[in-house]
Every structure is written in structure tokens, then in C-alpha cells.
Amino acid sequence: MMWPAPETVVALTLQTVVAIVIGTGLLQNGLYVMQLAIALGELAAQRPERRLGRLWRRYADLSPPISLLVPAYNEEKTIVDSLRSMLALNYPNFEIIAINDGSKDGTLKAMIEGFGLEPVARGYEDAVAHKPIRGLHGSPRYPKLLVVDKENGGKSDALNAGINLSRAPIFCAIDADSILENDALLRAVQPFIDEPTRMVAVGGTIRIANGCHVEGGRVLAIGLPRNLLALFQTVEYLRAFLMARLAWSRLKTLTIISGAFGLFRRQVAVAVGGYSHGTVGEDFDLVVKIHRHMRDAKQDYAITFIPEPVCWTEAPESWRVLGRQRSRWQRGALETFFRHKDMLFRPRYGRVGSLGFGHVLLVDVLGPPVEVLGYLLVPLLWGLGFLAVEYLLAFLALTFIFGVFVSVGSLILEEVELQRVPRASDLVLLTAIAVVENFGYRQVSNIWRLQGFWQYLRGQQGWGTMTRVGFKRA
Amino acid sequence: MLRAIWAVSVATALAAVLAMAILVCVRVATERRARGRAARRAELLEASLAWLGGGIPDDDAERFLAADRALSADLLIEIFEIVRGEDQARLAAVAERAGIPQHLRKALAKGRARQRLIAADTLVWFPSDATRAALRHALDDPDDEVGLTVAGSLVDLGEELVLQRLVVTREKRLAHTSRRLEAVMGRIASRDPGDLVWLAADHEAADRVRAAALDAVTQTGAFDHLDEIAALAATPSAEVRAAVARSLGIFGHPGGEGAVTRLLGDGHWEVRAEAAEAVGRIGLVDLGDRLCALLDDESWWVRFRAAHALTVLGEGGLEALKRVSAGTGDASRSMAALVLAERSAA
Numbered sequence: 001m002m003w004p005a006p007e008t009v010v011a012l013t014l015q016t017v018v019a020i021v022i023g024t025g026l027l028q029n030g031l032y033v034m035q036l037a038i039a040l041g042e043l044a045a046q047r048p049e050r051r052l053g054r055l056w057r058r059y060a061d062l063s064p065p066i067s068l069l070v071p072a073y074n075e076e077k078t079i080v081d082s083l084r085s086m087l088a089l090n091y092p093n094f095e096i097i098a099i100n101d102g103s104k105d106g107t108l109k110a111m112i113e114g115f116g117l118e119p120v121a122r123g124y125e126d127a128v129a130h131k132p133i134r135g136l137h138g139s140p141r142y143p144k145l146l147v148v149d150k151e152n153g154g155k156s157d158a159l160n161a162g163i164n165l166s167r168a169p170i171f172c173a174i175d176a177d178s179i180l181e182n183d184a185l186l187r188a189v190q191p192f193i194d195e196p197t198r199m200v201a202v203g204g205t206i207r208i209a210n211g212c213h214v215e216g217g218r219v220l221a222i223g224l225p226r227n228l229l230a231l232f233q234t235v236e237y238l239r240a241f242l243m244a245r246l247a248w249s250r251l252k253t254l255t256i257i258s259g260a261f262g263l264f265r266r267q268v269a270v271a272v273g274g275y276s277h278g279t280v281g282e283d284f285d286l287v288v289k290i291h292r293h294m295r296d297a298k299q300d301y302a303i304t305f306i307p308e309p310v311c312w313t314e315a316p317e318s319w320r321v322l323g324r325q326r327s328r329w330q331r332g333a334l335e336t337f338f339r340h341k342d343m344l345f346r347p348r349y350g351r352v353g354s355l356g357f358g359h360v361l362l363v364d365v366l367g368p369p370v371e372v373l374g375y376l377l378v379p380l381l382w383g384l385g386f387l388a389v390e391y392l393l394a395f396l397a398l399t400f401i402f403g404v405f406v407s408v409g410s411l412i413l414e415e416v417e418l419q420r421v422p423r424a425s426d427l428v429l430l431t432a433i434a435v436v437e438n439f440g441y442r443q444v445s446n447i448w449r450l451q452g453f454w455q456y457l458r459g460q461q462g463w464g465t466m467t468r469v470g471f472k473r474a
Numbered sequence: 475m476l477r478a479i480w481a482v483s484v485a486t487a488l489a490a491v492l493a494m495a496i497l498v499c500v501r502v503a504t505e506r507r508a509r510g511r512a513a514r515r516a517e518l519l520e521a522s523l524a525w526l527g528g529g530i531p532d533d534d535a536e537r538f539l540a541a542d543r544a545l546s547a548d549l550l551i552e553i554f555e556i557v558r559g560e561d562q563a564r565l566a567a568v569a570e571r572a573g574i575p576q577h578l579r580k581a582l583a584k585g586r587a588r589q590r591l592i593a594a595d596t597l598v599w600f601p602s603d604a605t606r607a608a609l610r611h612a613l614d615d616p617d618d619e620v621g622l623t624v625a626g627s628l629v630d631l632g633e634e635l636v637l638q639r640l641v642v643t644r645e646k647r648l649a650h651t652s653r654r655l656e657a658v659m660g661r662i663a664s665r666d667p668g669d670l671v672w673l674a675a676d677h678e679a680a681d682r683v684r685a686a687a688l689d690a691v692t693q694t695g696a697f698d699h700l701d702e703i704a705a706l707a708a709t710p711s712a713e714v715r716a717a718v719a720r721s722l723g724i725f726g727h728p729g730g731e732g733a734v735t736r737l738l739g740d741g742h743w744e745v746r747a748e749a750a751e752a753v754g755r756i757g758l759v760d761l762g763d764r765l766c767a768l769l770d771d772e773s774w775w776v777r778f779r780a781a782h783a784l785t786v787l788g789e790g791g792l793e794a795l796k797r798v799s800a801g802t803g804d805a806s807r808s809m810a811a812l813v814l815a816e817r818s819a820a
Contacts, residue, residue: 026479053555054595058623062653123781123812125774193653197682390476397483405483408490415497424501431494435487 011386018381018391021374025398027362032406035247036413042250043242043417048308052090052183059186062193065093066185066263067166071158072098072176076105078217080114082176085217087144091185095144097162098176102131102152111147115139122146122165128274130160155259156275156282163274166266173283175260179209179219179312188263188309191302198302200268200290203249203257204309205241207420208234212312219312224426227317231433232441234315239410242307242418249305253356255291257303259283261311268293268301279339281332288340291352307418323448330452333364368449371399375443400438407434514542518549525568526561532568539572547574547596554599566599575600579608582624587617594623598630606631622654629661656686663690671699674714675706685717692721700729707733712742719745723752731758738764743773750776754783762787766794769806777805781813 004012049055068086072079079098086096100108111117117137131153138146150161159173170192174180184204191199210225225231248254257264259282269275272289275282287303294301316322337360343349344357378395381387411434414421421427518538525535539546550569554562569575575597582593594612597605609628613635615621628635663670670687673679679687688706691699706718719737722730734756737749750768753761765787768780784791792814799810 022476022479051552053552054592057555058595062657121812121815121818123778123809123816125778127774196653388476390480393480394476397480401480401483401487404487405490408487408494412490412493412497415494415501419501424498424505427494427498427501431491431498435491 014377014381014386015391017373018378018387018395021370021378022391022394022398024362024366024370025374025395028367029398029402029406031359031362032243032402035243036406036409038247038250039243039413040416042246043307043413046306046308046417048187052186055183055186056090059190059193060092063092063186063189064170064192064196065095065168066091066189067162067168067171067266068094068096068185069159069162069166069171069173070096070098070176071101071155071162071173072103072107073101073152073155073158074103074105074107075176076103076107076110078177079107080110081217082179083111083115083145083217085179086174087142088182088218089180089185090182091189093168094185095146095166095168097146097148097165099148099150099158099162101150101154101158108147108149112137115142115145115147117142117145117147120146124164127164127270128160129277130157130164130274133161136165154277156277156279159282160274163266163269169266170263171266171269172261172263173259174311175313177314178206178260179214179217180261181219181310181312184261184309184311188261188306191304191306192263192265195302198300199304200265200294200301201257201287201303202263203245203254203305204261204263204311205307206237206258206260206311206313208237208315209312210234210315210317214312222420222422224421224429225315225317229319229322230315230317231429232437233322235407235411235430235434235437237315238414239407241305242413243406243410245305246307248356248359249303251351251355252302253351253359254303254305255287255352255356255360256284257287257305258311260313261309264290276339279332279335280328281334281336284332284336285339288336288343288352291349291356292340292343295349295352310420319444323444323451326445326448327452327455330364330368330449331456333360334453334456337361337365364449368446369453372446372450374399375446399442403438403442404435407437410434511545515545515549518542518546519553522549522553522565526557526565532571535568536572539569539574543572543574543577546572547578547592550574550599551592551596554596562599570600570602575602575605579604582608582612587620590615590617590620591623594620594627598627601631606633609633618652619654622652622658625658626661629658629665632665635662655683656690659687659690660693663687663694667691667694667696667699671702674717675702677709681711681713684711685713688714688717688721692724695725697725697727697729700725700727704730704733707736712740712745715740716742716744716748719748719752723748723755726755726757728756728758730756731761734758735761735764738768743771743776746771746776747773747779750779750783754786757787759787759790762791762794765791766798766806769798769809770803771805774809777809778813781809785813785817 049058070083070086083096083098098111100111117139120136120138122136131151133148133150135149136146137149146165148161148165150158163171170189172185188202188204191202208225208230209219210227210230211223212219213221213223225234245254262283268290269286272286272293276285279285290303316325343353344361346353374395378387378392382389382392408431411430415427421430521530521535521538524530550565553565557565578593578597578600581589582597585593590612594609597609609624612624613621613628615624625635659670670691673687674684674691676684688703703718703721706714709715715737719734722734730752734749734752737745738761740746740749746768750765753765762784765780765784769777771777771780781795784795795810795814798806799814801807
């Protein structure tokens with residue numbers, strides 16, 4: 001038997017690897033096209049009510065009580081403004097539970113002094129685990145506000161304390177430095193009104209506040225960031241929320257609701273043990289646990305995303321801080337995926353196990369290492385004459401060019417259905433950014449995600465330091 | 475195939491950028507139109523307010539409104555939300571002459587879902603035979619939100635609705651119960667609670683519908699049907715039994731004692747919790763011992779409601795709670811202490 005020459009074996013192996021790289025890219029981009037198409041159909045079918053007055057008239061009497069859970073760690077500079085703006089939200093029946101998670105700065109002192117709080121007593125069920133609570137604070141002048149002071153335990157731990165203290169059937173987890181639009185709760189609660197027994201979780205949209213005119217914890221005028229990184233993230237967030245989450249929600253396979261803004265039925269969150277400790281992907285993990293629990297119990301349920309309720313958040317403007325954030329997100333995605341890997345492709349978990357987890361496997365687990373391998377291998381092999389130029393072109397198309405279609409496609413969705421970008425000139429700028437982000441920024445993002453991989457493999461935990469600049473005036 | 479990937483990618487990217495360029499041009503044009511519309515709206519609002527203040531004659535107001543009926547209809551909804559009484563009636567009359575209700579009835583019959591929804595919501599301000607007929611015709615609208623809004627508007631206009639047609643048909647199609655349906659039931663209950671009591675007693679209706687019907691009757695505060703509601707304490711549905719306990723508590727009538735006593739021992743914690751709360755609301759002092767026993771219940775919420783109910787039963791209830799807080803049972807002692815601490819802090 002004639003064995004092939006070694007160089008032939010090497011060439012074939014490398015071509016196979018490149019074919020896998022290109023095949024993975026094709027599958028990913030195919031998924032993106034599907035998401036775009038579904039998201040367009042879904043947005044076209046919705047008809048959000050623009051007027052707050054009409055919204056209030058229609059839904060205020062039907063809206064269930066909500067507990068707003070606000071975990072806070074070292075938020076001394078902004079916490080009082082944030083809580084004030086939350087207290088002014090347009091919603092008929094809600095309470096705010098701000099949880100000081102053992103801050104090392106004056107977060108608790110700022111809240112106590114800012115609202116004239118005193119120690120209060122409030123009974124609560126130890127439904128989910130968390131570190132000990134040191135004290136509760138309230139004021140008759142602010143009956144909707146309860147401040148919880150507890151030992152440091154991390155975001156999940158703080159949220160669990162909030163879940164225990166909450167008495168409303170629904171809670172909304174929101175980051176302390178985020179800004180909810182005035183009508184966000186009224187909009188976000190609609191799925192719970194339409195399907196009061198089935199609906200268990202609802203996600204809203206997160207938008208970038210950099211460049212907006214923010215005063216007193218409120219977004220008074222929408223603007224675009226001036227910082228290039230923040231602009232890239234503006235387009236990314238549009239893609240993530242308007243395209244991806246809307247599509248997965250439509251397919252009933254939504255596996256993540258952002259930790260910065262999500263509504264959950266308290267009873268179900270308690271049933272799954274609340275937020276998990278020991279992970280930085282606690283938001284992803286909670287939703288997956290809920291899917292698992294409801295499917296194991298064979299209960300009819302729904303988890304949905306709606307684009308109209310908006311929460312504004314500050315995006316990192318430095319490469320270092322953004323890199324840390326993205327590595328952490330990747331680590332969180334991997335932690336959750338591998339924690340629940342037995343759901344992958346198992347029939348009892350239906351579309352969540354096949355499409356939902358299949359998507360995570362392709363885009364979050366295999367995607368970054370395969371793509372980075374491609375960046376290294378494909379040009380090298382072509383340069384050495386081992387690969388035909390067609391392979392190079394196909395790879396470049398899938399990793400650079402096609403992304404332009406996906407990014408600009410998300411902008412098209414935004415403009416056709418929502419029109420929240422303030423001016424035509426802003427649209428032009430965002431279009432340019434949507435093109436440019438695919439030539440450099442996307443590639444750097446993949447490197448950050450590989451760092452997240454490495455951190456996961458090393459068993460690294462914790463959030464690192466997020467340097468806050470605070471909302472700036474535009 | 476590989477070259478095709480390149481070609482398709484480049485083509486789709488260029489197509490997307492071109493589409494975006496077109497949208498930018500459309501946006502420039504719509505921004506101009508929007509500024510024009512905003513200016514006309516401001517003019518219309520100023521004219522409406524001036525007319526309301528008696529500053530311009532009716533004919534002028536009618537002319538302003540008729541100039542752009544879609545814009546006028548939109549603006550009128552907001553004005554109707556803030557003016558009341560005679561001003562509202564005058565405004566409705568002028569709008570009628572300007573053809574606004576006809577415009578809305580046409581939108582209800584032929585518009586897209588959003589337009590039908592706005593029309594269904596707004597026509598309630600233009601009561602007439604033509605409006606009632608248009609709303610009745612739209613009661614079976616394929617869009618559930620439109621249909622339920624139409625139903626609500628009809629009830630507000632004093633129309634009788636066949637409850638079964640409304641509830642059963644919609645509920646079957648929805649396959650669950652929207653709270654919007656419950657809102658319509660609430661409006662029906664204020665006129666004729668008997669129908670809803672019948673629905674609550676219908677074992678073939680969904681549990682949630684029956685519970686919602688009971689809640690709707692309860693909101694009227696009219697306890698004419700107290701005995702019929704109390705009789706539902708024996709129903710197999712836990713959700714309905716919880717609604718019964720809730721209703722009896724809200725009515726606060728001592729006639730509910732028998733049913734509440736029975737429900738205190740229910741197998742479902744939600745029912746026991748509602749029954750415990752009802753004891754406090756009705757003021758059933760004789761059931762104080764039962765509440766004390768519930769302080770050892772396996773469910774935190776039952777213990778919590780029982781403790782709270784004791785605090786509203788007067789001095790006797792408070793004394794009982796203090797005794798338990800000094801007693802031996804872990805769960806009961808800590809709950810009693812917690813609730814007493816909450817009470818004194820308040």
C-alpha cells in the first residue's frame with residue numbers, strides 16, 4: 001500500500017482545519033441572517049404605544065406590584081441620584097430594595113444621609129441563600145425605599161438578599177449605575193399582563209448612555225458617544241438586543257436576560273434557588289436554570305424579550321476596562337454552558353437544548369478559538385502557498401465583510417421599526433461605525449474572549465475592577 | 475462555492491449600506507415632515523385650548539379639527555384625558571361636527587391593528603348609536619387586544635355584553651387568561667355582578683377565569699352574593715378557594731366566618747394564607763387560637779399572614795403574639811418577634 005507523502009498529509013490536514021474554520025464561520029453567519037429575518041418580522045408585527053398617557057390609561061390598573069432590586073457595591077458617587085430617579089419612575093405600585101453589598105466606600109452612608117434613613121424591621125423568608133444581613137434602613141418620607149446593608153458576597157448574593165426581602169410577585173433586577181426610562185417598568189410588565197400564569201421572565205433593551213445628556217439620574221436628551229469604543233459598543237448592543245435577543249425570544253429559546261434590566265416572577269426564581277454563586281454569568285445562569293426547572297416540571301411557561309422598555313447604561317471607554325468586561329462575559333458564558341452542558345441537544349429540553357444551547361456552543365464556545373485560529377492560519381498558509389486564494393477570500397468574507405451586512409442590518413432594524421437614533425447625521429455616523437467595527441474591533445473582541453477562555457480554564461473568579469467615570473453631560 | 479461566499483458577502487454588505495443610505499434620505503424627509511406635523515399640532519392645540527377658554531367661535535374650532543382628522547383624533551385623546559365635564563361634552567360635540575368620530579369608526583372597521591386599537595379606545599368619548607353599532611361589530615376583532623378594548627368601551631357606554639361570548643370565546647383562543655380580560659370583567663361587575671358569580675361557579679371555565687370573576691365581584695364591594703361565594707369554599711380548585719378567602723376578607727362581612735374557618739385548614743398554603751388574612755380583615759376574634767396554631771405552619775407566608783392578622787385583632791391578638799414570641803417553637807417564635815418588631819418600628 002502506498003502511503004501519501006508527508007507533505008500531502010500535512011496539506012490535507014491543514015485544509016481540513018481551514019474548512020472547519022470556514023464552515024464554522026458559515027454556520028455563524030447563517031445564524032445571524034436567520035436572526036435578522038426573524039427580528040424584522042417580529043418588530044414589524046409589534047405596535048408599541050408611544051404615548052405615556054395612553055400607556056398609563058391602558059395598563060396602570062392591570063399592573064402587578066414590582067420590587068426593584070438594586071445591588072450596589074462602591075457606588076458612593078452615583079447611588080443617591082440613581083435611586084432618586086428610580087423613585088420617580090412612572091409605575092403604579094413598586095418598591096425599591098437597594099442592597100449595599102459590603103461596600104468599602106461610603107455607599108451606605110450616602111444613602112442614609114441622602115434619604116434620611118433610620119433602622120427598620122422587616123420580616124423576610126430565607127428562601128434563597130446569601131451572606132448575613134447587617135441591617136435594614138427605611139424612612140416614612142420614602143415608603144417605597146428599603147436599604148439593605150449586608151456582608152459582601154457579590155452581585156448574585158446581593159440579589160438573593162433582595163429576593164428574600166421582596167414581597168411583590170415580580171422583581172426587577174437592575175444595576176445601580178443604570179438608568180431606567182420613565183415608562184420602562186410599565187412597558188416591561190406587559191407580557192406579565194398578557195400571560196399572567198405563563199410568563200416567568202422578561203428582558204428589556206440596554207442602550208449606551210455615553211453621549212446622552214444625563215442629569216439627576218435621568219436621560220434628558222439622547223446623543224451618540226464621542227468615544228470610538230463607545231460607538232462600537234452602541235452598534236454591538238443594537239445587534240445583541242434588537243437582532244439576537246428578539247429573534248431568540250420569538251423562537252422561544254431566549255437563554256439570557258441582561259443582569260442590568262430583567263423582570264422575573266419571584267416564585268420561580270426562588271424555586272430554582274435564586275442567583276447562583278461562584279459565577280460571573282449569573283444572569284445567563286438564572287435564565288437557564290429557569291428553563292431547566294420549568295421543563296423538568298413539564299410546566300407551560302414563557303420567557304420573552306421586548307425591545308421597547310429601555311435601560312441606559314455606561315459603556316467602558318478604555319480598551320483595558322472593556323477588555324476586562326468582555327473577558328468576564330466570556331468566562332460567564334462558559335461557566336454557565338458547562339454547568340448545564342447536559343441540556344445540550346437533549347430532547348427533553350426541546351428548542352432550548354438544541355437551538356439555544358447549540359447557538360451558545362457555536363458562537364460562544366467554538367466561535368472565538370476557531371476564528372482566532374483562522375486569523376493565524378489562513379493568511380499564513382496562503383502566504384506559504386498551501387492554500388488557494390479562494391480559501392483566503394472566503395475566510396476574509398466571513399470574518400470581515402459579512403459582518404458589515406449583519407451590523408448595518410441591525411441598524412436598519414432600528415431605523416425601520418424604532419427610530420430612536422436622534423438625527424439623520426447620527427445614522428450616517430453609526431453606519432460608518434457598523435462598517436469599521438468589522439476591521440479591527442471585532443478581531444480584538446475575539447482576543448478578549450480568548451482571554452476569557454483562558455481565565456475560565458484557570459478557574460479564575462471575580463469581577464476585577466470596573467473604573468466608573470460616571471455619566472457625563474453631553 | 476468559496477468564491478461565491480466572497481461574492482455574496484460583498485454584495486450583501488453593499489446592499490445593506492445602500493439600504494441604510496436610502497433610509498437616511500427618508501429620515502431627512504420625515505424629519506422635515508415631522509417638524510411640519512409638530513407645528514400643525516402645536517397650532518391645533520393652541521386653537522383647542524383657546525376655544526375651550528371661549529377665545530374662538532365653534533365654527534373656527536370645527537374648521538381646525540377637520541383640516542387634519544388623523545392629527546385631530548390623536549390630539550383629542552390627550553385633551554380628553556385632562557378635560558372633564560361640560561368642557562369634554564362641548565369638545566366632543568365640535569369633534570362630532572368636524573367628522574372625527576366617523577374617521578375613528580372607519581379606522582375601527584378598516585385600519586391596521588394599531589389604528590383599530592386607538593379607535594376602540596377613543597370612540598368611548600363619542601357615544602352615539604353609530605359608535606355603539608361600530609363597536610359591537612368589532613367585538614370579534616381577530617386581534618385580542620383590540621377585541622378586549624372594544625368590549626371595555628362597550629361596557630363603559632352602558633352596553634350589555636354576553637359574558638359567555640366574550641369570556642369563553644376569547645379565553646379559548648388565548649388558551650390562558652390575560653389580565654385585560656379581567657379588567658373587562660371588572661367593568662362588567664360594577665353593573666351586573668350576578669353574571670360573574672355565575673361564571674365563578676362554572677366548573678367548566680378555567681380556574682383563573684373563575685378566580686378573576688370572583689375578584690371582579692369583590693371589587694364592587696357589594697356582598698349581595700356573599701352566600702354563593704362562601705359556598706365556593708368547597709370547590710376542588712385551589713385557585714378559586716384562595717379567591718374565595720380573599721373575597722370574604724375584602725368584604726369584611728361576618729357572614730363569611732364559616733367558609734374562612736374551613737379554609738384555614740386547607741391543604742394549599744396559598745389558601746391558608748388568604749384565609750388567615752381574611753380573619754384579620756373580618757375581625758374574627760374567636761379564630762385567634764387558629765391563627766396562633768398557624769404560626770407553626772410549614773409555609774413562611776402563612777405564618778406571616780397569621781401573625782399580621784393577630785396584630786389587627788386588637789389587644790387580645792397582640793397579647794397572644796407576645797406570648798408566642800416568648801415561647802418555645804422556633805418558627806412561630808421568630809415570626810411573632812419579627813412581626814412585633816415591624817409593628818413597633820412602624
